[in-house]
Amino acid sequence: MIITIDGPAGSGKSTAARKVAARLGIPYLDTGAMYRAVTLAALEDGVDLRDEEALTRVAAAGDYELDLGPTHIRVTLRGRDVTEEIRSMCVNDHTRHIAASPGVRRVLVEKQREIGRRLGSIVTEGRDQGSVAFPGADIKFYMDAEVNKRAERRLHELWAEGEEVTLEQVLANVRERDRTDAKRSAGPLTEPADAIRIDTTALSIGEVVKLVLTHLRRAGLIGPGADKPGRGPHSEPPSP
Numbered sequence: 134m135i136i137t138i139d140g141p142a143g144s145g146k147s148t149a150a151r152k153v154a155a156r157l158g159i160p161y162l163d164t165g166a167m168y169r170a171v172t173l174a175a176l177e178d179g180v181d182l183r184d185e186e187a188l189t190r191v192a193a194a195g196d197y198e199l200d201l202g203p204t205h206i207r208v209t210l211r212g213r214d215v216t217e218e219i220r221s222m223c224v225n226d227h228t229r230h231i232a233a234s235p236g237v238r239r240v241l242v243e244k245q246r247e248i249g250r251r252l253g254s255i256v257t258e259g260r261d262q263g264s265v266a267f268p269g270a271d272i273k274f275y276m277d278a279e280v281n282k283r284a285e286r287r288l289h290e291l292w293a294e295g296e297e298v299t300l301e302q303v304l305a306n307v308r309e310r311d312r313t314d315a316k317r318s319a320g321p322l323t324e325p326a327d328a329i330r331i332d333t334t335a336l337s338i339g340e341v342v343k344l345v346l347t348h349l350r351r352a353g354l355i356g357p358g359a360d361k362p363g364r365g366p367h368s369e370p371p372s373p
């Protein structure tokens with residue numbers, strides 16, 4: 134079963150994806166972490182972030198590994214745990230160049246599909262998961278929230294990570310990311326026509342998760358009581 138959740142920064146999609154995956158006991162794929170890992174690798178290699186070919190080579194080299202679980206994602210780059218480092222403001226500010234590279238997107242979308250095929254069931258979140266990576270997903274969600282609320286959420290995340298930033302800085306950063314997410318020609322943030330839209334502005338994370346599970350039940354993807362995934366078209370064949 135492939136569940137996609139797309140939406141802008143701070144819409145709550147990452148937390149929702151992680152919690153829904155944990156409830157279902159299936160891995161969640163944070164595709165933003167992939168773009169962030171490639172960004173960190175390119176920065177460490179001193180690659181010119183406008184050099185499309187060099188960026189694509191960094192992405193294709195695959196020097197990073199994702200350890201996906203229902204409650205965690207750990208990212209290693211050349212054997213070093215960079216799970217926290219990829220969330221820094223520095224990586225944040227540079228990732229939009231990497232996310233705009235058609236070559237990098239091609240490589241990463243192919244990796245995402247390969248992960249989907251290998252794992253069979255995942256909750257995957259990003260900007261293009263329902264539109265480009267998994268257009269045939271079993272169910273698609275699109276999450277959004279008012280920009281001030283999204284900036285506020287991101288501010289608290291950054292403070293929790295020890296970053297010294299103000300609401301004004303984060304708001305400017307979120308607005309800038311909205312602009313670049315929407316206007317890039319390769320893999321722009323897209324609300325798929327067949328996605329279920331959830332406005333999370335006034336909802337707690339518990340309410341968002343409940344809503345997603347209700348939609349999964351309605352679609353017959355999970356049973357009425359249990360949170361166990363049903364067998365969607367993407368499920369792996371049973372082992373002999």
Ligand code: DC
Pocket residue numbers: 142164165166168169228229232258259260261262310314320
């Ligand atoms: O979701 P996030 O903030 O971790 O994403 C980091 C960056 O990667 C952000 O600039 C958007 C981009 N991204 C993307 O272009 N496509 C995705 N599927 C996921 C993230």
